[in-house]
Amino acid sequence: MSYQKPKGTNDLLPGTSEKWQFVEETARLIFRDYQYEEIRTPIFEHYEVISRSVGDTTDIVSKEMYDFYDKGDRHVTLRPEGTAPIVRSFVENKLFGPEFAKPYKTYYMGPMFRYERPQAGRLRQFHQIGAEAFGSVNPAVDVESMAMALDFFKQLGINQIRLVINSLGDKATRSAYRQALIDYLEPRSAELSEDSKRRLHENPLRVLDSKDKKDQAIVADAPSILDYLSAESKEHFETVQTMLNELNIPFEVDSNMVRGLDYYTNTIFEVMSEAPGMGAQATICAGGRYDGLVEELGGPATPGFGFAMGIERVLITMEAEGVVVPVINEIDAYVVGIGEQTNIASLKLVQAIRNFGFSADRDFMDRKAKAQFKTAAKLNAKLALTLGETELAEGVVNVKSMASRKEKAFPLSDIYERFDEVYDEMMIVMFDE
Ligand code: ATP
Ligand code: MG
Numbered sequence: 001m002s003y004q005k006p007k008g009t010n011d012l013l014p015g016t017s018e019k020w021q022f023v024e025e026t027a028r029l030i031f032r033d034y035q036y037e038e039i040r041t042p043i044f045e046h047y048e049v050i051s052r053s054v055g056d057t058t059d060i061v062s063k064e065m066y067d068f069y070d071k072g073d074r075h076v077t078l079r080p081e082g083t084a085p086i087v088r089s090f091v092e093n094k095l096f097g098p099e100f101a102k103p104y105k106t107y108y109m110g111p112m113f114r115y116e117r118p119q120a121g122r123l124r125q126f127h128q129i130g131a132e133a134f135g136s137v138n139p140a141v142d143v144e145s146m147a148m149a150l151d152f153f154k155q156l157g158i159n160q161i162r163l164v165i166n167s168l169g170d171k172a173t174r175s176a177y178r179q180a181l182i183d184y185l186e187p188r189s190a191e192l193s194e195d196s197k198r199r200l201h202e203n204p205l206r207v208l209d210s211k212d213k214k215d216q217a218i219v220a221d222a223p224s225i226l227d228y229l230s231a232e233s234k235e236h237f238e239t240v241q242t243m244l245n246e247l248n249i250p251f252e253v254d255s256n257m258v259r260g261l262d263y264y265t266n267t268i269f270e271v272m273s274e275a276p277g278m279g280a281q282a283t284i285c286a287g288g289r290y291d292g293l294v295e296e297l298g299g300p301a302t303p304g305f306g307f308a309m310g311i312e313r314v315l316i317t318m319e320a321e322g323v324v325v326p327v328i329n330e331i332d333a334y335v336v337g338i339g340e341q342t343n344i345a346s347l348k349l350v351q352a353i354r355n356f357g358f359s360a361d362r363d364f365m366d367r368k369a370k371a372q373f374k375t376a377a378k379l380n381a382k383l384a385l386t387l388g389e390t391e392l393a394e395g396v397v398n399v400k401s402m403a404s405r406k407e408k409a410f411p412l413s414d415i416y417e418r419f420d421e422v423y424d425e426m427m428i429v430m431f432d433e
Contacts, residue, residue, distance in 0.1 A: 008116070008124025010312075019318075019325045020127075023156065023311055024109055027129045030152045034144070036105040036131050041085040043111065047075040053084035053293055055262025057203040064114040066124075078113035081261070082130040083290070083306055084297070090134060091299035102135040109311075121281030121313045130287075132306035134294065139239040141305050142267045142289060147247060149271060149285050149307055156314065157323035160274040161284070163249065166257040167237040168205075168264050168288070169229045177228040178204055184222050191218060208258045211280070224255040236266050263290040269307070275320035284317055285309035330380035332358035332423065336372040338388040345392055349385060349415055356419045376402065383426055385415070401426045 005011060012020055028038075051061050060080050067077035079085050086108060090096065095104050109129040116122055131148065133141050146163065153161055168174065181204045189197055193212040200207060208219050229237065244251050251269075259268050268288030287307025294302035318325070333353050337346035346362050353360040361379065363372045369386070376384045386398040397415060399422060400407045406426070414422055 006124065008118035008122075010123065010125075018327045019315055020311065022325045022327075023314060023318075024129070026155050027107070027109065027152060030148065030155055031107045031131060034105065034131075034148045036107040036133075036148075039086055039089055039106045039108055040110070041079070041082075041089050041108065044076045044078050045085050045088065047077045049088045049297065050077055050080060050084050053087060053261075053263055053296060054081065055203070057199075057206070058260060058262055060114060060260060064116055066113045066115060080114045081112055082108050082110070082128055082308055083132060083261075083263070083293070086130075086132050086306075087293050087297050087299070087304070090132075090302075091294060091297050096135065096294070096300055096302055103133040103141055104135055105131070105133045107131040119281065120279065121310070121316055123312060127311040128308040129311060130306060130308035132304055134302050134304045136305075137236075137291065137303045139236050139267070140243060142240050143243040143247065143249075145287070145305050145307060146244070146269055147249060149287075149309065150249065152309075153271065153284075153314075156318060158273070158275075158284075158314070158317050158321055160321055161317075162272045162274055163244075163251040163269060164254045164257060164272060165240065165244075165251050165267060165269045166254055167226065167229060167233060167240075167266050168258065168268055169225060169233040170265055170291075172230050173225065173228050173233050174205075177223070177225045180223045180228065181205065181207070185218070188218050203262070205258050208256050209260060219256055222256065226253075226255045233266055240267050259286060259288060263293045263296070264288040265291045267305070271309075273313070273317040273320070275317050277320050278317065281313055281316075284313045330382065331361060332381070333360040333383045333385055334372075334376035334379060334381035335360065335362040336369055336376065336384055336386045337363060338369050338372075338386070340366060341389050342387045342392055345387055345412070349387065349397065349412075352416045353385075353419050356423075358419065358423065383423065399426055 047067050050065065054060050056062065064080060065077045067075065070076055086106060107130065110127065111125050112128050113125055115124060118124060131145065133145060150163065182200065185200050185204065185207060189200055191214060192200065193210060193215050196207045196210050196212065196215045207215065208222065210216060210219065257268065257270065266289040270283050271285035272282045273284050285307055289305045291303040293304055335346050335349050337343065350360045350362045363375065373384060381402055384400045384402055386400065391397055395412050396409045397412055398407055398409050408426065410422055
């Protein structure tokens, strides 16, 4: 009997996991520069945390949730996204309190779960890196947040991208626009896809997000939400654009862009990859403002702005742009132990080297010296330390610099007591050539 991983999931093996670490470490460094700190929330949440914030009529909640009743009959769900859990945590831990800086800037990374049809860049367990800023309505927060996402992509070597923005306005904007959209779509409803027919009355803005080609053609001539913005929302959106221009950040406005989650207000944005072969999964980052969400989850009225990016899609984009991820492919020392009697001494040697803060490995398979030297070369070992039965009897070890081929015997005690000096001495020899 052998088993396979669940559909829409991946095992990340060495060769790939280094790339993930590079992406995650880059995010941590950049986010730190912007003064964002990490919050880690559970992988599962009470169902209501997600349904209330993401919205009952969204695809995520109505079709894609991995929800179940636990043994205590509690309705829980694997998290499909990161913002709702972070907001739940923000409220539960009272991070809005006076002792915390405002805006409260936090980031997260980890797996998310959605029951979707798996395709390239679309999985059932996928991974997001996201950032949220709570407590300020200043459009500069919107722009700083977008700039941080773009900085991150630049740092990763991703250049072929497009920033697209739109505004969904405030509550008043939405209800006026909702009606205008229904008035436009209703006479054309016969031509809409089944999904969009349903959305038309449940959540008409969602029709704008349809992936159906015919729907998209109809939607292209729909009224623009930007014509329905309240004075305040209009000013906010104009300021965002002024600020993006001030930072020389190119952007496009797409008035038909909406997001797959109901909680957004005012500014929303997407970063799309223009790299060849990205197909339908070209959105690598998406986010926006959600000024009502904290209150919706029981906290004090607190504005928010955030984004999330899909790590899988970011990596596909890096691949498509030919980015080479730097990997460490060398070790400081390899211990070649010859003969069974050297087993314990080899163990002690490798540990001593590691205790000095160097990377080291050894042979465990009792292989011949030649094979062990081959491994040392393959691992790009800087030094090879050879310990045969004769050396062991004499209490010495032969140290060889793999690059300069220089060799020297050292007392074993030198390795235990001053390996750092031995290392320096052997590495300097190389430059004396
Ligand atoms: P899409 O329109 O592609 O379904 P979405 O609007 O559902 O995306 P968000 O919920 O805004 O996506 O999530 C933010 C980002 O997370 C997306 O831009 C994408 O990069 C990534 N993402 C979302 N769903 C998946 C998935 N099933 N597999 C891989 N990445 C995903
Ligand atoms: Mg989706």
